[in-house]
Amino acid sequence: MEVDSGNGVVERKQSIYKSLDESFEIQKEMYRGQQYSQIYFARLHLMRTLLYSLIPTWKPHLPVCTVLGLEQGKECIIVGTLFKHMKLKPTILDEYSKERSASPLVKPHNFMHSDDYLILEDESGRVKLRGTILVPSVYVTGLVVALHGKETGAGDFMVEDILEAGLPPQIDRPLNPNGDDKYVVFVSGLSVGSSSANPLQFQLFVDHITGHLGDEKEQGIAAKIVQVVIAGNSVEFPRGLFNGQNLGSKEQSKLSEPTKELDILLTQIAAGIPLDIMPGTSDPANFALPQQPLHKCLFPGSAAYNTFRSCTNPHSFELDNVRFLGTSGQNIDNLAIYSDASSRIDFLERTLKWRHMAPTSPNTLGCYPFTDRDPFFVEACPHVYFIGNQDKYVTSLIQGSDNQVVRLISIPRFAETGTAVVMNLKNLECHALSFGTQFD
Template identity: 45%
Template sequence: MFSDLSAQKEGSSLLCRPASEDQGPVFERMSLAYSPCSEHYRVGERSFSRQYAHIYAARLMQMRPLLTERAQQKWGSDVLIRKLCDLQTGEQCCIVGTLFKRMELQPSILREISEEHNLMPQPARVKYISESDELILEDELQRIKLDGKIDRDKCVTGSVIAVYGAERNDGKFTVEDFCTADLPLQSARPALSSDRFVLLASGLGLGSIHADSMLGLQLLVDMVTGQLGDQGEQSGAATISRVLLAGNLLSQNTQDKDATSKPKYLTKKTQAGSVEAIRLLDELLLQLVASVPVDVMPGQYDPTNYTIPQQPLHRCMFPLSAVYPTLKLASNPYQANIDGVRFLGTSGQNVCDIQRYSSMDSHLEILEETLRLRHLAPTAPDTLGCYPFYQKDPFILEECPHVYFSGNAPTFESKLIKGANGQEVLLVTIPDFSSTQTACLVNLRTLECEPVSFSAFSADDDEESEMNISH
């Protein structure tokens, strides 16, 4: 892949005598056709006066035909599909509904302010699942408890599924099997004649109290812009046709929670930590956009709205780089066609939220599960902040992507999965760059992915440690 392209050629080493006194070869960067597809994630006139029940109703209404078709494919075209109000005890049938998981450990503001708990703060937990959790399936009118062959801990609230089984005398529904909407249809991927790469990075963490990651970040910028390495490395860098930064550009340390509660006279001559971090980000982007198109997504700690879909960062924050047409400020979630390859992904809030409320630990496994559910963020708006959409749920996947990614993961992972109708999807978890010094390269021709790591010596390492760039 990219490492093969950047292999040293004879006479191209930095230790060799220059072939001539001229400047050397100039490598032209490949330009790709690009069309953004994130319009339905843009929120126009914002109104929070509506109830969140509307988004669940719209989600079920949109996905019921899909689940009905999948149920007939799996259990036969003559399978009985009932609504909860039409259930008969002991009758084998299929129900399509929205899962709700009642969790005893789920944080609740009502529990925190209640009289019997106001002196007992809830302990911080990594996961909120327990043995006492209950699965409930609900439709527009009723709900019923589920039991049987369904993994309670793996399920999350908000998932629309079809279950097959029968109602017992005690009022519970015994599940014999269940199915999800699975992958949507996928448009054909064009056959490319040469290797072209998109570089994915997330979690730059600017404004952190630790400055160690800045060297790796500058090495990354220098590699992409062709300032690093010999002719072999530069020719390889020229095949990087686009850079995508997937959220958390700023560090969590820039979130000054005490600023809103302090008196104004105490903050008169102080400056928010995010101001300096945004200025540094603008300078880094300036180096990139002068050489390659860059898409910038917001994340959890970036200066934009908290609820998803997060809107693009404002151009006024980037006075240096915003004048370049190669800077594209995108939303979170992000969707675009790059040379015919459809990219879809988030900055990772949806994956981290599912990880807390289910037994799944691997970000790659959660990424595949959301693709099988055909929904980007099933836990929104229950435990994940979300805009109260009214008539349509924009997080339902209407077309299958070719590359499906999630940012700010603890480690790099990738996997190529195939659907029943010939779909091929590359799943990528982009590691947090500030802690791992690792980015990803996606080959548009082959749908392969590999990490690019930048490691440097630090005070915590041995004295014999040395700088290393590997891909």
């Protein structure tokens, strides 16, 4: 872990790493015919307990009802899982629909429609929600909320106020303003093997963070990088390669080439810096969240280093007691299809306040049918919350009512933007690191 700089040795900083991926790992759990009702039930149970504990401080004077116990005109609070009825939501049944429209539908970037409406469900039943307070475009299916309102004559529930779970409690972050700078580098969407990937750009990135580029000062900064996180979509395979047919030798190599290339580059990083690699949509990993670690047989070179860690997606860890939580982007991308926000960072903030990373799973976002738990429930507030594979680099710092401070990061796709993100562990400050290969 040393960088040879010609005139002496620059020692690379180190930090204490603790993996928190356990809850995202699927070990003993099997597909045994279970359905999705159980994860919804687990979620409702977890979130409701939490919301119930908040109601006495929110609206202590109001009674809490179940959907069944609603009485017309009586003000109360109900807690349940939201279901958004969406006119444009595509369904698998469309594949079987009798008539095809003459002109193919233009796929909208988002399936919202002004007729969408929300329904609240608990074990006792469902009730349609009304009112201007609860905006269907903001909320999604699968979210658990507490609502204040009353039943109308038509049997609907007129919502007057909403209680979301709010930011979870946060462990204290070690505050040492005078301490050392330590950097964490985030990168995503390397897309090795795709047409948009530029091998030179990636090599530049590797050389830069490993300290093989730049002058002494830059090497000094590089030496302060204590962790690299690759947030998904590291490789990309040509489409249609996995159609179940036996592959010719040419295709076999097409399949193994991108991972080989990736392995070579990752070996260079892992040789110097601890490296976490998360699976993403395009990686050779399973589809449903939580995605399980990429298999080590894909990385014969880099996997030999103990600095190389293949992680789950979502991924959570601590570095010097700073807590990280992040995904390769699927949860937020899915929210963006089924709801509206001004930016990706807003979605990020929303999921933290909802205390649920992926409310749309399993409804529109594939996930494992857990039976007794919901790993996407955010129990403790991270200090850093990141998502990979976004259009551009955006960051913000939010503060909670309990003095929680969270750095939100949207990591751009490297293959398209040439940009990685660097964050200082000391003060959570963040900047972009761009690599151009054009020489003007």
